Amino acid sequence: MQFELTKEFVERLQQLIGKKSEKEIIQIMDDLHAADIAEIMDVLTLEEAKYLYLQLDGEKASDVLLEIPESDRKRFLKALPPEVIARQFIEFMDSDDAVDVVQDLDEEIQQEVLNEIEDVEHAGDIVDLLEYDEESAGGLMAKELVSVNENWTVATCLKEISNQAEEVDEIYYVYVTDDAGILKGILSLKKLILNNTNAKISNLYNADIKSVTTETHQEEVANIIDKYDLVALPVVDSIGRLKGRITVDDVIDIIREEAEKDYQMVSGITGDVESTDRIWPLTRARIPWLFIGLLGGILGANVLELYEGTLSQIPKIAFFIPLIAAMAGNVGVQSSSIVVQTIASGSKDIQSTSRKLLKEFSVAFITALVFSVLIFIYNYFFSDSLQLTYSVSASLFIVIIFASLFGTFVPLILNRLKIDPALATGPFITTTNDILGLLIYMLIGSFFFNLL
């Protein structure tokens, strides 16, 4: 029952496009979901994708527009006059999607597009939504919802719902408000169906509901919908008046995006790239963090140059440079990732800083002890230098403790400064810990070799 994007399908479609077989193409597209069509367009050449897109009718075309990558959408809309954007796309969209599209346009075009929208109420909704921050609940919500007054009966409700329902694709909840528009609760359609038509809404609705204000950050919105297993979440203003609703599908996108952002950060990729992208985006996504790695490597070379004397006297000391650097990097990434994951999951942390410090120190101490003992045993049996054995174990011990604390507290501090803590995962922490690890190792190494 699902569409599967196969090589054979794409080849057949390319043939049809080559032959300009409009009727057959339209027939195939009619059966497909907008998300599938967007996926197909992604593997076609630009010319083929354009031709295909022009065969779609208004509603499908605007659905597909919402599914294609943002950069492609921007480029496509740039080529269109404002009245086409307004009447062939925006008019068909829910207010939340329409806002996303309008926001992508240049400012002077935005105004023209808004003026061209024929449905004034729709245009008004979009203008209202444009006021909110893109990453807030206000920027995420749609205005299309079904609301009823608490003083109505089930019969009035059903009638009102059929009036309001036209503009809403799918009704999951009916929102109940008072005369002032203040959100009082929700009513499931199940309740409406199962109750007598004379029953009063005020006796039926569920007042124990979750809501957020227009100011709430999207990550918190996602955490609430996830935590309480909701399908939709109402959004209210500062005095509790119902302003819109956010549906779970938008939240899935946020969860995916936030997770991907953190994943990219820890793996040193900038931007959302996939193997199927072209060569240049793939290369560009790698260069920034590698450049930082290069600078770190150069700094490391300078640190070692300071110890050129030691290195030429005792070349053995170089053997464990990779081990110290790798352990410092790995420990640092582990620590910072745990912090970032904790912050992302929205876990409330009610521990005091001193308790946190004590705990991190204990974890680091045990880890450091385990690995410095292990490497001590190895070197004791396999290395012919007692100085080297002591140096490596002592340095590894200090480096692990240092890298753990550094990896834990840098993201915590960034988070307090309202900077994305994920910045402190991946190459940044690896590079810094590498250099500091080297410095500690060379210091301790020279000390032991001079001492013993």
Next chain:
Amino acid sequence: MQFELTKEFVERLQQLIGKKSEKEIIQIMDDLHAADIAEIMDVLTLEEAKYLYLQLDGEKASDVLLEIPESDRKRFLKALPPEVIARQFIEFMDSDDAVDVVQDLDEEIQQEVLNEIEDVEHAGDIVDLLEYDEESAGGLMAKELVSVNENWTVATCLKEISNQAEEVDEIYYVYVTDDAGILKGILSLKKLILNNTNAKISNLYNADIKSVTTETHQEEVANIIDKYDLVALPVVDSIGRLKGRITVDDVIDIIREEAEKDYQMVSGITGDVESTDRIWPLTRARIPWLFIGLLGGILGANVLELYEGTLSQIPKIAFFIPLIAAMAGNVGVQSSSIVVQTIASGSKDIQSTSRKLLKEFSVAFITALVFSVLIFIYNYFFSDSLQLTYSVSASLFIVIIFASLFGTFVPLILNRLKIDPALATGPFITTTNDILGLLIYMLIGSFFFNLL
């Protein structure tokens, strides 16, 4: 309107628990969602959490049980007799949740618990669901759903829905089947409300729906629900008979879990830990990958030992060991992460292996060229050794290309072997690339210093 877990709240609650003020505790818990109570229990001591839990009534207690971490749940259930598990917990749960709980029990207890369930239909549902693989759509779905026959009228439907609706919390869709139970389509409640009671269902339902079979893997289920913005997805057997439904909240959990698993893998953590966990789980989660890092470091030391002669003749060569190792590690992690992300997003890849290889090679070539030129320029101006300048640039060039291809193809091969490709991100790839990078560098270094 949301519950906020504050230090003050926890302290007040701990006082009430200390004084055993049952009535006040029950009152506070009555207003809270099960997810909030589980969060509170997590920060209490074991004794306090137990006392609190015992104050909850049956339905709330089983809701909370589903929200607490799996390891705590297992320990808790171990202490209870089968009839208590069956009658105080399982009976209150939807079949999908009940299966999760039963699956956590030891095999001999499972049978006893199933025998103790009074509602035979509920027990039967659970037994059916236990047959499916935990990570398949069958293992994920619930049996509770509302289905109607395509030959009925709206009036019959509404009557039947009120009969079936009791056991279903929330109705999002009504599923339409034929006489043989084969899924034909869905009917929105909106349609039911807005249509005449004599209308026939066969004229109203939407036949264009997505469904999966009981065998579909959970990651694909998640991708389908995400891609098509669904709230629930029906599950059918191999001949299309409706067997159950999966709701979006379960899918959010899967998306989070899969993302977390990949994130942990790339950052070298085993297991789902958060900063708020205790010292031992936090330490244990770090040790396995660090151990592999240690082994890698020892191997690296052995590689360098082979070149002890070169190192003592030309100690300068050691300066760039950290740079080569770091770049090899970073490039490898980038490449493997891009592959893992692409696989996770469910993108269909219809490129041939040779085209893929060519593209990866091009990306690697450009990256390698950029960084070997940069380090050449640096060394040309700041290093007094031309041999070193050549060695570092040439090695970095080869190392980057090698690490890229290695980082790309190892996860692809793992994936083809049905092994989680994320295994090839993080410390494994860093460690392997480190060692190979060192080997390449020392080989090329000795070559240039002997040549020039």
